[in-house]
Amino acid sequence: MITLDGVSKVYRTRSGRRTVLDNVNVTFESGHNFGVLGVNGVGKSTLIRLIAGSEIPDFGVVRRYARVSFPLGFGGTFHGALSGRENVAFIARIYGAGIRGVLHYVEEFSELGEYLYMPVNTYSAGMRAKLAFATCLALDFDLYLIDEVTEVGDQHFRQKCAEAFRERMQRSDIILVTHNIHTLRQYCDRGAILANGELTLFDDIGTALSRYHRMVQESL
Amino acid sequence: MSDIGQIRQSVIGAASAGDLEECLVRLRRSDIPDPERAWIYCQLSETLYHKGNCDVAVECARSAFDLQPEKEEIANLCAWVFSNCGKHEDAAAAYERLLAIRPHWAAGHRHASGSFAAAGRLDRAISHGMKASDLDPYSFEFAFHAACLLEAVGRPAQAADYLMRAAALDPADSGVLRHLSATLFALEQGEQAVALALRAVALAPSDRLNALHATELLLRTNRYDEAAAIILDVIDIHREDPVALRLLSATQMLRGLIEDALAAIDCALALTPEAAEYHLHRANLLYRLGRLDEAAEAFGRAAALDPSNPDAKRSQLTVYFDSGRFIEALAIGGELIRTSPDNEEYAQAVLQVLHRRFEMLDGDYVVLSERPLRRPRDLRPRPTIFAALQTQLRVIYALMIRETRTRLADSKLGYGWALLEPVLHILMLSLVFAVMMRGRPPIGDKFFIFYYTGIIPYHLFVHASSSMTNAITSSGPLLQLPLVSTFDVIMARGLVEVLTDIVVAIILLAGFFAVGLGLLPHDLPALSASVVAVSLFGCGIGFVNAVINAFFKSWDKIWAQLTRTLYFCSGIFYVPGMMPDWIRDILAWNPILHAVDWFRSSFFPEYEPHWLDRSYLAIVAVVSVAAGLCLERGLRRHLYEPL
Numbered sequence: 001m002i003t004l005d006g007v008s009k010v011y012r013t014r015s016g017r018r019t020v021l022d023n024v025n026v027t028f029e030s031g032h033n034f035g036v037l038g039v040n041g042v043g044k045s046t047l048i049r050l051i052a053g054s055e056i057p058d059f060g061v062v063r064r065y066a067r068v069s070f071p072l073g074f075g076g077t078f079h080g081a082l083s084g085r086e087n088v089a090f091i092a093r094i095y096g097a098g099i100r101g102v103l104h105y106v107e108e109f110s111e112l113g114e115y116l117y118m119p120v121n122t123y124s125a126g127m128r129a130k131l132a133f134a135t136c137l138a139l140d141f142d143l144y145l146i147d148e149v150t151e152v153g154d155q156h157f158r159q160k161c162a163e164a165f166r167e168r169m170q171r172s173d174i175i176l177v178t179h180n181i182h183t184l185r186q187y188c189d190r191g192a193i194l195a196n197g198e199l200t201l202f203d204d205i206g207t208a209l210s211r212y213h214r215m216v217q218e219s220l
Numbered sequence: 221m222s223d224i225g226q227i228r229q230s231v232i233g234a235a236s237a238g239d240l241e242e243c244l245v246r247l248r249r250s251d252i253p254d255p256e257r258a259w260i261y262c263q264l265s266e267t268l269y270h271k272g273n274c275d276v277a278v279e280c281a282r283s284a285f286d287l288q289p290e291k292e293e294i295a296n297l298c299a300w301v302f303s304n305c306g307k308h309e310d311a312a313a314a315y316e317r318l319l320a321i322r323p324h325w326a327a328g329h330r331h332a333s334g335s336f337a338a339a340g341r342l343d344r345a346i347s348h349g350m351k352a353s354d355l356d357p358y359s360f361e362f363a364f365h366a367a368c369l370l371e372a373v374g375r376p377a378q379a380a381d382y383l384m385r386a387a388a389l390d391p392a393d394s395g396v397l398r399h400l401s402a403t404l405f406a407l408e409q410g411e412q413a414v415a416l417a418l419r420a421v422a423l424a425p426s427d428r429l430n431a432l433h434a435t436e437l438l439l440r441t442n443r444y445d446e447a448a449a450i451i452l453d454v455i456d457i458h459r460e461d462p463v464a465l466r467l468l469s470a471t472q473m474l475r476g477l478i479e480d481a482l483a484a485i486d487c488a489l490a491l492t493p494e495a496a497e498y499h500l501h502r503a504n505l506l507y508r509l510g511r512l513d514e515a516a517e518a519f520g521r522a523a524a525l526d527p528s529n530p531d532a533k534r535s536q537l538t539v540y541f542d543s544g545r546f547i548e549a550l551a552i553g554g555e556l557i558r559t560s561p562d563n564e565e566y567a568q569a570v571l572q573v574l575h576r577r578f579e580m581l582d583g584d585y586v587v588l589s590e591r592p593l594r595r596p597r598d599l600r601p602r603p604t605i606f607a608a609l610q611t612q613l614r615v616i617y618a619l620m621i622r623e624t625r626t627r628l629a630d631s632k633l634g635y636g637w638a639l640l641e642p643v644l645h646i647l648m649l650s651l652v653f654a655v656m657m658r659g660r661p662p663i664g665d666k667f668f669i670f671y672y673t674g675i676i677p678y679h680l681f682v683h684a685s686s687s688m689t690n691a692i693t694s695s696g697p698l699l700q701l702p703l704v705s706t707f708d709v710i711m712a713r714g715l716v717e718v719l720t721d722i723v724v725a726i727i728l729l730a731g732f733f734a735v736g737l738g739l740l741p742h743d744l745p746a747l748s749a750s751v752v753a754v755s756l757f758g759c760g761i762g763f764v765n766a767v768i769n770a771f772f773k774s775w776d777k778i779w780a781q782l783t784r785t786l787y788f789c790s791g792i793f794y795v796p797g798m799m800p801d802w803i804r805d806i807l808a809w810n811p812i813l814h815a816v817d818w819f820r821s822s823f824f825p826e827y828e829p830h831w832l833d834r835s836y837l838a839i840v841a842v843v844s845v846a847a848g849l850c851l852e853r854g855l856r857r858h859l860y861e862p863l
Contacts, residue, residue, distance in 0.1 A: 001599055030599070049700070052702040053702035053703070054699070054700050054701065054702050056856065056857050058857070063602065064602070065599040065600050065601070065602065066599070066600050067600065068702065070700065070701050070702055071700070077697050077698055077700060077701050078697075079622065079626055081626060082622070082625055082626060086622075086625055090618055090621070090622045091701070093614065093617065093618035093621065094614065094615050094618045094701060094703050094704065095703070096611070096614050142600065213576075
């Protein structure tokens, strides 16, 4: 369960101040998967980072009653000069997980083979994504934050990811940001709409989607 | 003359006897002068008209008019016959002829105007109508007639002038007031228009047209409740008036009484079930009530009754779409596209339906088969302070390992440089000063150890403070990890530097022993204290530097220059005692000088400089650490831009 208590976040951009969240009080209940909807640039990624704790709110508190993952789909933490294994070991160490077990899982899952011993900046974008995915799955989080995962890898790997997630969702929750409605419906049972600094939760992803459709059409 | 009289007698006689052919033949054959013949044609025409034989009467009148057009009586009679027989063009020509003779004949202008209007030539009709009213400004009818024509062709400003003339002549005529109200509304004088419309209603309360007009104006000026009062009165009198009922429905809709509006339009449709517009209106009401299925049906009726209007069908598509009946929506969309294949909006609407349909299919399919069910998990307690501290230590440890690994991986030399740098410094200084000082260092008898005691504290400070300067700017991606804070990355760097330098110092000392030039410190606690103090100072300044560098990106270059000057001010390759007092007093402000002397004095028992102030270094170190930590803590949100 994640509770946002009076959370405000304002961004200063070149075009002036932009309010992402304005005194938001919501609770993401555990046992549910949330899909976050919002137009481009409204601050969905910022919301995810606030929930993760990568960013600190201007006001208010984010209370986490669960082990929250780092935002997945983000391979930026990998250091290019270090090998895949060293990078994985670093993250395992940070989260206090058994390095050996995590490395074993990543080796199995990512299918990167000998590449794991090579510096990450020799990897293709797809390989980096595979490594990030595998690392995130190797660590046993209660809540996975997924920010616009572009479909990675080949058909086989994608299927593997989907299966692993389905298995993991037996005991873990996800908060998902994506524009792919198919994915949203597949993984999420609840929805959230972020607009004008307000975050509205819906008990049903269908309601959230149709409300969002209507909202987008009205703004056109 | 008698001859002519006879002919006229026989002609009229034949005409009255009904022998028309005979009579016309006689008239044509007979050798009569034109004026007389025209006159006979005239009389014949009049007789025939009274007998009801309009066609021939008009023929005769035309013949008469052709023969003697300038005769006033003939033109007069012809005009009369023409206009009564519906030959308005001819009548207009006759009146114009008459007006050429009597230009100031107001009634004539009025007649001409009427004929032209009936013949459809409104411009001529208007000019004659205006002339008539201008010639006789006291005629109510002339003014009203001109105004109606002007209103019909959309010249409301002039129409208003004539209507005001008419209203002045008969202030009690509600019809004039209604027309004046309409023209004023067209001239955007809404207030006055409504006032006049209400006066017309007050003058003739039972007049249906006045009431309908007033209602419409009130609706257009957003006075819905007054409109409702008037239209309800009308419906009390005219119970079966579909137009009034349609207006009532509009009124109730605008007042937000959608149910009442629906009841009214239902009554109207019971009277005129074929009115397409009424069905359209009813469909919109049903849509607003959320009765989507009925709305769709009503739109369908409207579309069937008026196939030329595609809006009804387009609306029907929207209703089907909103109620999730995608198959029907697609059928309607197909019809729309077939009738107007170039309409982009229709194509997009259909596309939207298709998209939504696919989404719904996906959703249903997934919901049924794939989404796992699970129970809400127990809440994890929030970490205690102890656990949080443990996590932070773990993170710093992980960062330190990463830092050393990175350093190994980044350059070929890797950690070699950490060892090589002080060695090169010491060797260089030893070589230079061995020559200058003729083989003896300022203190003790070992060059290497003397320079070693200068370089090690200096490097402890410089390495820590410089390396921490870049800590935030070079670990942007790392900071995306929720557990990693700016404090952690700065601290980790500082610790790595300090530990590296300490290890290097120990290795070097061991190296000196190995080559037989070693010297053990005589005061180990003092040595440790000086190392701790200078490391703290380096880390404190490192924190300050990291914060400054986050805002001012080239600070690291400036800092590198500053440390280079420190090299010469810190007594590394000399003893401050060698300096004049005043220079030494200035140099004594430099905390690193104290660090070097403190470190040095723990090696050489004979070296106990009086200017050495250990507490100064300790206080500066503690203050710098406090300042650095406060800055980091206070500005944490602004230290880096998230990706």
